[in-house]
Amino acid sequence: MFQSILFLMFFHFSYEYIKYDTGLFLGFDYESASFNCQNGFSKTSVIQFSGTFENIPQVFIYIEKIDWSQAQLEFSLSITTITTISFTITTSCANNRIYRNQIRWFALDDRRIEVLNNFNMVNPDDKTFSIQNPNASYGFMTITSIHYAGPIDFTLTMNSITPNSATIGITKIAGKFSNLKQIGYQVVVGVEEAFINLGLKSPTGAFSSDILPIQQNRWFFIPLQGLNYNNNNNIRIRAILTTTQSTIQYTYGTWDQSETPNRHSQIWVAYQFTNSYKALECFSIRTSRKHLPNLSIVPPIYFELVSLNAIYTSSGNYNYIVNKSIMPLYMIIQSTCPNGKKIQADFNKCNSCSVQKSYSFTFNCFSQMNYIGFFPKFKQAFQQYNQLKINLQSSSLEIIQVLYDQKITEQIIVKVQIVDQ
Ligand SMILES: *[C@@H]1O[C@H](CO)[C@@H](O)[C@H](O)[C@H]1NC(C)=O
Ligand SMILES: *[C@@H]1O[C@H](CO)[C@@H](O)[C@H](O)[C@H]1NC(C)=O
Numbered sequence: 001m002f003q004s005i006l007f008l009m010f011f012h013f014s015y016e017y018i019k020y021d022t023g024l025f026l027g028f029d030y031e032s033a034s035f036n037c038q039n040g041f042s043k044t045s046v047i048q049f050s051g052t053f054e055n056i057p058q059v060f061i062y063i064e065k066i067d068w069s070q071a072q073l074e075f076s077l078s079i080t081t082i083t084t085i086s087f088t089i090t091t092s093c094a095n096n097r098i099y100r101n102q103i104r105w106f107a108l109d110d111r112r113i114e115v116l117n118n119f120n121m122v123n124p125d126d127k128t129f130s131i132q133n134p135n136a137s138y139g140f141m142t143i144t145s146i147h148y149a150g151p152i153d154f155t156l157t158m159n160s161i162t163p164n165s166a167t168i169g170i171t172k173i174a175g176k177f178s179n180l181k182q183i184g185y186q187v188v189v190g191v192e193e194a195f196i197n198l199g200l201k202s203p204t205g206a207f208s209s210d211i212l213p214i215q216q217n218r219w220f221f222i223p224l225q226g227l228n229y230n231n232n233n234n235i236r237i238r239a240i241l242t243t244t245q246s247t248i249q250y251t252y253g254t255w256d257q258s259e260t261p262n263r264h265s266q267i268w269v270a271y272q273f274t275n276s277y278k279a280l281e282c283f284s285i286r287t288s289r290k291h292l293p294n295l296s297i298v299p300p301i302y303f304e305l306v307s308l309n310a311i312y313t314s315s316g317n318y319n320y321i322v323n324k325s326i327m328p329l330y331m332i333i334q335s336t337c338p339n340g341k342k343i344q345a346d347f348n349k350c351n352s353c354s355v356q357k358s359y360s361f362t363f364n365c366f367s368q369m370n371y372i373g374f375f376p377k378f379k380q381a382f383q384q385y386n387q388l389k390i391n392l393q394s395s396s397l398e399i400i401q402v403l404y405d406q407k408i409t410e411q412i413i414v415k416v417q418i419v420d421q
């Protein structure tokens with residue numbers, strides 16, 4: 001009995017991890033909590049997830065209900081800690097009162113989405129962020145804090161996104177931009193499948209969305225991306241969502257006094273994915289053996305990514321991101337095969353197979369056949385950027401692919417070794 005309880009506990013803790021979670025946090029709303037946010041007040045809250053994640057998830061938010069006073073208005077907000085069971089969010093208000101920020105939060109354990117934080121940027125300006133996942137070339141911004149000293153009119157824009165970085169711009173309207181003293185936001189980037197972006201809306205009055213079909217396995221996300229505010233009344237914006245089994249519709253605007261012209265987007269964010277990011281598979285390989293009169297005039301191992309101008313002959317560790325337009329990917333590997341040695345080579349052939357996962361070769365070296373060439377061709381299910389780590393030594397070559405799927409993993413796709421017979 002005791003053993004089976006232990007077993008059940010083990011089973012529970014080991015296998016029932018959550019992969020995604022979402023909720024509405026009301027701790028920064030004066031009507032729901034003790035929150036008198038002005039003149040230096042600050043508050044920190046810990047938000048529990050509904051279960052335990054296996055890895056620390058990424059957390060991103062939008063403010064679903066806003067009530068901010070006129071200038072001077074300044075609040076900071078940041079997510080300070082994320083663990084597998086909770087995250088910590090902190091805010092503070094310097095001058096006039098922030099009545100409420102209702103926070104709709106989302107937590108996701110998946111590397112096909114990447115969250116880049118830019119909390120509380122004083123002296124707002126354009127900014128470039130580096131991105132880990134080279135295939136994460138789509139994204140949006142969501143405002144998390146602000147400081148204004150008068151009328152403001154600005155929009156956050158995604159100026160460019162490359163396999164390594166994203167540059168976020170901010171419109172700078174003369175006479176108004178100087179009133180924007182601080183802005184905080186998150187940039188959420190992801191693979192193509194991650195987002196269905198229905199576009200930027202720029203209402204100047206009461207806004208009511210179209211009736212939108214619900215997208216399976218996706219969250220509806222309404223990021224605020226800009227404001228045109230005259231500083232006459234409070235900024236009051238709330239999103240009210242009305243859902244049926246198959247549709248969602250929302251209104252976005254004030255409940256009292258004047259509307260604040262704003263820019264916000266409508267985005268369906270995936271929390272489950274169908275495209276799995278798998279390693280390159282070798283679908284064809286040719287080998288050759290020949291005699292070189294003098295082995296000491298060639299590098300021990302030569303590696304080339306064909307037509308990419310990428311040739312490696314010196315020992316070292318290198319990184320290479322293969323453009324997604326390169327498909328299939330051709331490689332050339334030439335290895336010296338000194339007398340008394342043999343060459344062992346493996347090329348990843350089939351990710352989903354349990355046997356015959358790779359093409360494997362062993363060639364014994366002798367002086368008439370002292371130079372071995374491998375000419376593999378690689379492909380994959382769909383176009384994507386491929387991040388390769390190349391580890392070249394005098395008697396070995398390893399090509400490791402870094403994969404940003406639900407988890408980040410590394411997989412060897414090529415291994416060539418010169419070993420003793
Ligand atoms: C091989 O080449 C090296 C370097 O050019 C040279 O020093 C050596 O004498 C050559 N050996 C033979 C057998 O030709
Ligand atoms: C990838 O290749 C395409 C087509 O050659 C090119 O237009 C694009 O700029 C390349 N992308 C990067 C990030 O180099």
Ligand SMILES: *[C@@H]1O[C@H](CO)[C@@H](O)[C@H](O)[C@H]1NC(C)=O
Pocket residue numbers: 112135191192193275276277324382383384385
């Ligand atoms: C990587 O990007 C390409 C091109 O946008 C896309 O076709 C592919 O589905 C992406 N990979 C994943 C894992 O979503």
